[in-house]
Amino acid sequence: MPSAPSNPSRLLPLLLATSLAMLLVPQAQVLTLRSHALSALSPLLTFFHDATRGLNAPPTASAEAPASATPAGVPDARVRDLEIRCARLADENARLQAMLAAAGFGQPRAPRGVAARVIAREGRSGSTLWGLDQGSAEGVAVGAGVLYGGMALGRIVSVGPHASCVAPLAHEGLRLPARLAECQAEGVLQGGADEWGRPRCRLRLVAAELRARVGEAVVTTGREAGFPPSCFLGQVTALRRLSEMEWELDVQPAWPERAIEAVVVFRPEAAEIPWPAERKR
Amino acid sequence: MRVFGVLSAIWLAVAVVQQTVLPVFLPAAWRPDVALAAGLASLAFLPGRTGLLFVFALGVQSDLLTSPRLGALTVCYLFAAWLVRLPERDLIRGGPWSAWLAAAAGTFFAYGAYAFVGALAGETWFVAEGFERAFQHTLAALGAGGVAAFALAELYAWTGLLGPGALQRRRPDDFGRPYLRQA
Numbered sequence: 001m002p003s004a005p006s007n008p009s010r011l012l013p014l015l016l017a018t019s020l021a022m023l024l025v026p027q028a029q030v031l032t033l034r035s036h037a038l039s040a041l042s043p044l045l046t047f048f049h050d051a052t053r054g055l056n057a058p059p060t061a062s063a064e065a066p067a068s069a070t071p072a073g074v075p076d077a078r079v080r081d082l083e084i085r086c087a088r089l090a091d092e093n094a095r096l097q098a099m100l101a102a103a104g105f106g107q108p109r110a111p112r113g114v115a116a117r118v119i120a121r122e123g124r125s126g127s128t129l130w131g132l133d134q135g136s137a138e139g140v141a142v143g144a145g146v147l148y149g150g151m152a153l154g155r156i157v158s159v160g161p162h163a164s165c166v167a168p169l170a171h172e173g174l175r176l177p178a179r180l181a182e183c184q185a186e187g188v189l190q191g192g193a194d195e196w197g198r199p200r201c202r203l204r205l206v207a208a209e210l211r212a213r214v215g216e217a218v219v220t221t222g223r224e225a226g227f228p229p230s231c232f233l234g235q236v237t238a239l240r241r242l243s244e245m246e247w248e249l250d251v252q253p254a255w256p257e258r259a260i261e262a263v264v265v266f267r268p269e270a271a272e273i274p275w276p277a278e279r280k281r
Numbered sequence: 282m283r284v285f286g287v288l289s290a291i292w293l294a295v296a297v298v299q300q301t302v303l304p305v306f307l308p309a310a311w312r313p314d315v316a317l318a319a320g321l322a323s324l325a326f327l328p329g330r331t332g333l334l335f336v337f338a339l340g341v342q343s344d345l346l347t348s349p350r351l352g353a354l355t356v357c358y359l360f361a362a363w364l365v366r367l368p369e370r371d372l373i374r375g376g377p378w379s380a381w382l383a384a385a386a387g388t389f390f391a392y393g394a395y396a397f398v399g400a401l402a403g404e405t406w407f408v409a410e411g412f413e414r415a416f417q418h419t420l421a422a423l424g425a426g427g428v429a430a431f432a433l434a435e436l437y438a439w440t441g442l443l444g445p446g447a448l449q450r451r452r453p454d455d456f457g458r459p460y461l462r463q464a
Contacts (some may be wrong), residue, residue, distance in 0.1 A: 011330050015337045016359050022344070022352030030344075030351045037345045041296055048301040120300035120346065128309075131300065131346075 035160030038120060038131040042163045045119035046133050113264040114138050130166040140164045145227035145266040151254045152220055152231045153263055169253045170199030177224050178203055178233055181217040185210055189233060189251060201234060203249040210247050212236060218251050226266060287440045288335055295319050296342055310417050313425030314388060316343045317358055321365055321387040322430040325380035326437045328444035336362045353398050361391035377430040384426025389419040
């Protein structure tokens with residue numbers, strides 16, 4: 001290349017024409033190409049991901065931390081309430097799993113899914129796609145839900161051999177059936193951002209009356225094959241009535257964007273109901 | 282072969298910085314487009330065709346990894362490269378300082394164009410919002426462009442990739458050191 005003439009006057013139109021021709025590539029193909037590019041770059045990105053891991057992690061609660069050390073804006077009473085509920089549910093979960101094991105249904109199973117690291121997370125506003133270091137070779141499929149700490153994070157939109165792309169909940173193209181945890185109203189959650197570019201989803205509901213409240217949890221319905229039911233999505237921050245039968249709720253996604261390093265790609269299993277012919281006689 | 286090796290290494294380094302390192306340290310609004318800054322800064326140091334091809338390769342990388350439509354950012358990168366190359370002689374004479382300025386100004390040109398191209402290519406923003414983001418990217422490029430310009434000037438001089446225009450520049454740089462280390 002250095003021996004080539006330095007006059008770029010003829011090269012520029014050629015490159016511009018190539019770029020314009022690339023605009024004709026369908027978006028689905030672009031996502032597939034992105035997954036393959038991430039697959040090729042995966043070893044390098046994974047290495048640097050591991051090298052920078054923990055450099056900017058949020059402080060975690062420790063036994064030595066004072067009781068009042070809560071994140072800014074979160075009241076202590078609410079944190080205590082959540083801790084109590086979490087402990088209660090963990091106890092109940094353990095008790096039910098022990099009852100299952102005692103009844104002869106084996107040991108509690110490990111979470112169904114593929115553990116993956118987030119190796120890329122850059123993108124234009126509202127259309128950010130995250131890259132994971134697990135792909136079709138590891139069992140990741142398009143449409144699978146991505147979970148982080150029990151919360152729904154997003155959905156797999158394209159898969160390469162050893163990498164995949166995730167559209168997070170705040171992606172403008174993402175639609176997900178969702179349910180309000182307390183009043184049980186169901187609607188469709190749509191990704192988006194507020195005026196400052198922070199992740200903020202909208203939940204649209206069709207109902208004459210809605211007894212939702214600010215702070216109420218939004219969870220998955222279980223009707224979406226890629227997600228387990230009652231998986232936490234976020235909290236309601238505002239309610240608006242659009243018309244007689246239509247409501248729009250602002251939902252703050254639960255996950256801290258910059259702190260996520262590893263996720264689990266949900267892999268639903270087929271129901272373990274034996275065919276009649278296979279039953280023991 | 283040496284040109285291909287060095288530019289491929291920079292291309293990979295840009296991908297790593299953009300995808301893995303910067304998102305850890307900077308919020309989205311303050312993240313610079315390192316690929317664009319590196320490409321525009323390289324125009325001042327590389328031979329003309331090589332510089333343009335490198336900008337094109339970086340544009341394809343950005344499109345592949347970040348853009349909703351393949352080619353949208355590449356068009357804007359090339360548009361900015363064309364605008365930045367218009368004052369080519371001054372750009373080469375100015376060395377890293379004018380490469381820094383070119384990276385910041387070119388970022389504004391590229392994302393100003395992307396406000397229109399992106400709206401056509403599938404972004405869900407309005408043009409005014411696109412220009413707001415162009416200002417954000419330009420502010421971020423003031424930092425990234427400086428790092429890219431001075432680091433690439435040293436790297437290209439060290440690896441012998443400087444173009445003929447940059448090679449003729451012999452005066453000491455603004456830190457008092459000889460800018461070019463090779464004959």
